[in-house]
Amino acid sequence: MxxxxxxxxxxxAWREGVGTVVDGQVRVHDEPPAPDMPRLExxxxxxxxxxxxxxxLVDHTQLSGSPLARVVDLGGNPDTLARLAAAARARxxxxxxxxxxxxxxxxxxxxxxxxxxxxxxxxxxxxxxxxAGAFFTPPGGYxxxxxxxxxxxxxxxxxxxxxxxxxxxxxxxxxAVIKIAGNSTAGPVFTDDLFRVLVAQAAAHGLPVxxxxxxxxxxxxxxxxxxxxxxxAPFSERLTDAEIAAQATSAVWxxxxxxxxxxxxxxxxxxxxxxxxxxxTVRYGTDMGNGPTPVGLNPRELDALREAGIDGRExxxxxxxxPGAPWYLTAGDAIDPLDARPLTPIDLEA
Numbered sequence: 438m439x440x441x442x443x444x445x446x447x448x449x450a451w452r453e454g455v456g457t458v459v460d461g462q463v464r465v466h467d468e469p470p471a472p473d474m475p476r477l478e479x480x481x482x483x484x485x486x487x488x489x490x491x492x493x494l495v496d497h498t499q500l501s502g503s504p505l506a507r508v509v510d511l512g513g514n515p516d517t518l519a520r521l522a523a524a525a526r527a528r529x530x531x532x533x534x535x536x537x538x539x540x541x542x543x544x545x546x547x548x549x550x551x552x553x554x555x556x557x558x559x560x561x562x563x564x565x566x567x568x569a570g571a572f573f574t575p576p577g578g579y580x581x582x583x584x585x586x587x588x589x590x591x592x593x594x595x596x597x598x599x600x601x602x603x604x605x606x607x608x609x610x611x612x613a614v615i616k617i618a619g620n621s622t623a624g625p626v627f628t629d630d631l632f633r634v635l636v637a638q639a640a641a642h643g644l645p646v647x648x649x650x651x652x653x654x655x656x657x658x659x660x661x662x663x664x665x666x667x668x669x670a671p672f673s674e675r676l677t678d679a680e681i682a683a684q685a686t687s688a689v690w691x692x693x694x695x696x697x698x699x700x701x702x703x704x705x706x707x708x709x710x711x712x713x714x715x716x717x718t719v720r721y722g723t724d725m726g727n728g729p730t731p732v733g734l735n736p737r738e739l740d741a742l743r744e745a746g747i748d749g750r751e752x753x754x755x756x757x758x759x760p761g762a763p764w765y766l767t768a769g770d771a772i773d774p775l776d777a778r779p780l781t782p783i784d785l786e787a
Contacts, residue, residue: 439785440470442768443481444753446760451750456481456763458782463763477784479767480750483758484563485734485774487723488691489668492521492566493587494726500564503733504777507565507759509722511647511668512580514589515570515610522566522611529565565759569616569647570607573600573635575627579620579649585726594627597634604638614647615639616668619659621652629662636663647691660688669693669724670712672705681708685717692755693724694741702741709745719747721756734775748772 441456443465455466456477465481484506493513500508510518571592574581581591594603607615617635619626627635639646640663647666648659656671657680670690684690690712694705713719721742723735739752747755749772756774758764763780766772 438474439477440474441465441477441481442479443763444483444750444758446483446758449754449757451480456780456785458785461782463780463782463785465763477765479765480753480772481763481765481780482753482756482777483761484764485721485756485777486759487725488720488757489693489722489724491724491726492568493517493590494585495730495732497521497564497732499732502563504764504774505564505733506761507567507757508725509614510566510568511614511616511649512569512572512586512590514587515568515607515612516589517587518566518568518570519611522568525564525566563762565761567613568611569614570610570612571603572616572618572649573603574618575625575631578625578627579618579623579651582624594631594635597631600631600634601638604635604642604644608642608644612644614666615644616647616649617659617664618649619651619655620649621655622673623651626652626655629658632659632662656684660684664688666691666720668722669696670705670709670719672697672701672708675704676708676711678711681711681717682715685712685715689718689720691720691722692738692742692745693722693727694745695735695737696724696727696730706741706745709742709747713745713747713751719745719755736775739774 439456441454443452443454445452453470455468455470457464485504486507487505488509489511490508491512492510571590572580573592573594576593576595580586592603594600636646646664647668648664649668650656650659651673653674656667666689668691670692697705709719723730723738742752764777765780766777
């Protein structure tokens with residue numbers, strides 16, 4: 438039994454608690470530790486979240502054993518993703534996941550595409566799969582012409598009636614979020630009116646909207662029309678301070694900084710730096726599958742977030758730890774998520 442400092446997965450707050458071992462499993466209790474209780478130096482979190490991945494473009498079996506406990510797929514075949522998510526839940530219920538970081542009340546590499554119907558569709562046992570299903574785009578819009586888009590990963594939406602059908606389809610598949618594509622540099626984008634219809638239909642089904650916003654003005658437009666998340670921190674242009682302030686109160690940005698180079702990278706990092714300083718919420722996301730990205734935590738993305746002024750405990754909060762088995766990080770001058778490892782009973786021996 439030891440006093441511990443942990444990041445509460447329920448609300449992202451740092452708290453003091455007590456770590457114990459129950460039936461061979463480590464647990465964190467949300468009770469004040471006694472003043473004389475031995476302390477575990479360092480901090481605890483749940484496994485981390487990558488808020489932007491494409492599981493059909495990577496060998497996702499490599500996620501097993503990584504510090505990622507949850508991934509959010511933002512564009513793929515909804516039937517395939519539904520099978521992956523359901524299989525992951527079934528394996529968790531069967532006991533492949535153990536331990537919880539959500540406090541127990543004291544009262545109680547490079548990517549390899551997967552093949553459809555292959556054994557590789559079996560998800561890692563320790564990763565929760567959340568998904569959006571297909572990209573929504575107008576006829577001929579991005580990414581309908583991209584060779585990397587898996588079959589069924591793009592849903593072209595022609596009008597308001599079709600928008601209602603499309604959202605209902607994704608909801609029925611098990612989607613937890615709706616993905617709207619708005620890339621004015623690569624084809625048509627939705628009109629304001631049809632974008633609003635999609636947002637309204639998503640809200641009627643209890644689904645938030647995340648937008649791929651690319652091209653001048655698209656990030657501001659997507660949020661103005663009701664998207665509450667941007668799939669990429671804005672990289673097409675440097676937002677003004679006033680635009681940054683407005684975004685900070687209206688939307689969450691998923692970072693995906695490391696996919697960029699050159700001017701786009703500099704713009705995205707500068708935007709994130711000012712957005713974070715203005716109180717905006719940034720979530721770690723890599724666009725895993727966009728090029729030869731690592732499967733697991735991406736060191737380049739972590740370095741880019743640090744360059745944008747997000748480090749230490751703030752960086753851990755950006756990684757949005759999930760409920761689940763506790764992970765342990767030593768706490769020195771710098772906290773490195775790449776050093777996270779599962780907490781063990783030995784760690785809690787007094």
